[in-house]
Amino acid sequence: MHLPTTELFNLHGRRVLITGSTQGIGLALAYGLAGAGASIVLNGRSEARVKAAAEKMIVDGFKAEYAVFDVTQQAAVIEGVARIEKEYGAIDVLVNNAGIQRRAPLEDFQSENWDAIVTANLTSVFYVSQAVARHMIPRKKGKIINICSVQSLLGRPTIAPYTATKGAVTMFTKGMCADWAKYGIQANGLAPGYFATEMNKALVENEEFSAWLCKRTPAGRWGQVEELNGAAIFLASDASNFINGQTLYVDGGITSTV
Numbered sequence: 001m002h003l004p005t006t007e008l009f010n011l012h013g014r015r016v017l018i019t020g021s022t023q024g025i026g027l028a029l030a031y032g033l034a035g036a037g038a039s040i041v042l043n044g045r046s047e048a049r050v051k052a053a054a055e056k057m058i059v060d061g062f063k064a065e066y067a068v069f070d071v072t073q074q075a076a077v078i079e080g081v082a083r084i085e086k087e088y089g090a091i092d093v094l095v096n097n098a099g100i101q102r103r104a105p106l107e108d109f110q111s112e113n114w115d116a117i118v119t120a121n122l123t124s125v126f127y128v129s130q131a132v133a134r135h136m137i138p139r140k141k142g143k144i145i146n147i148c149s150v151q152s153l154l155g156r157p158t159i160a161p162y163t164a165t166k167g168a169v170t171m172f173t174k175g176m177c178a179d180w181a182k183y184g185i186q187a188n189g190l191a192p193g194y195f196a197t198e199m200n201k202a203l204v205e206n207e208e209f210s211a212w213l214c215k216r217t218p219a220g221r222w223g224q225v226e227e228l229n230g231a232a233i234f235l236a237s238d239a240s241n242f243i244n245g246q247t248l249y250v251d252g253g254i255t256s257t258v
Contacts, residue, residue: 007238008238009233009237010036010037010238011033011036011037011093011233011236012038013037013039014037014038014092014236015039015040015091016040016041016093017041017043017084017094017132018033018041018043019095019096019128020044020097021044021053021097022046022049022052022053024198025097025195026042026095027042028228028229029229030042030053030057031057031060032226032228032230033095033229033236036233036237038236039063039088040054040065041064041065041067041084042054042057042067043067043069043071045070050068051066053066065084067080067083068080071098071120071124072119072123074127077128077131078131080131081131081132091135091136091142092141092142092143093142093143094132094142094144094145095145095236096128096145098120099121099124099147099165100116100120103158103159106161109160114161118165121162121166122165122168122169122172125146126172129146129176132144133176133180137180137185139184141183141184142184142185142186143188143240144176144180144185144186144187144188145188145189145190145232146173146176146188146189147191147192148166148169148170148190148191148247149162150191150249150254151163151166151167152170152189153191153255154254154255169189173187173245173246174245177244178245181245186241186243186244187245188235188240188243188247189247189248190228190232190247191249191250192223192250193223193255194213194222194223194254195224196222196223196224196225204222210222217253217254218257219252219253221252223250223252227250228250231248234248
């Protein structure tokens with residue numbers, strides 16, 4: 001059956017869980033996917049913040065619900081995912097977006113900060129993906145989008161542990177494909193370049209860094225979070241049904257040039 005091209009990107013009737021989605025890239029993706037017709041389940045640790053974000057989306061005319069759980073706690077993840085499936089309905093698309101950053105010279109990096117980054121950026125992806133996949137597998141379909149980074153390929157001073165986790169998430173995406181493609185699940189990575197977000201506020205406001213970045217990036221500027229939405233809709237939709245284990249870089253060309 002040949003679907004009209006516009007229908008390939010239609011997300012009506014699909015429920016999307018986005019972790020860490022009360023601000024920044026996660027919230028921007030929520031609005032982008034909702035704009036394509038999806039029903040969104042926002043996630044965060046603070047009930048007040050995640051509830052407020054969901055209510056704002058509803059006021060703006062979108063379908064939104066919320067689930068409060070800590071993605072770094074496996075028992076809480078399993079319980080939270082089960083509650084979504086029972087109370088809201090099947091999770092058709094998972095976006096693993098939650099993550100943190102810590103900066104320090106590698107020789108001075110504290111082990112507790114290493115552990116925090118690995119747990120938040122990598123282990124949580126395992127916890128949430130496994131919990132969601134266990135529901136997707138019997139249905140023989142599902143989409144998983146892992147938020148990677150240009151740091152999946154490139155290093156910079158003071159963020160070596162972050163780079164390690166993002167490289168690992170990219171390879172974990174391939175591992176998901178190897179194990180779960182036979183169940184009709186597509187797992188792909190979405191790798192942003194440098195985007196003007198709350199996490200990057202200090203860098204955005206650093207004139208020297210911003211000048212360097214704009215010169216280093218072929219597009220000549222910072223990315224705007226809304227510019228991730230097209231790629232996210234593609235990876236969440238039927239348009240990407242035969243794409244699996246891949247990472248799509250949305251980076252203004254920074255990983256393509258020296």
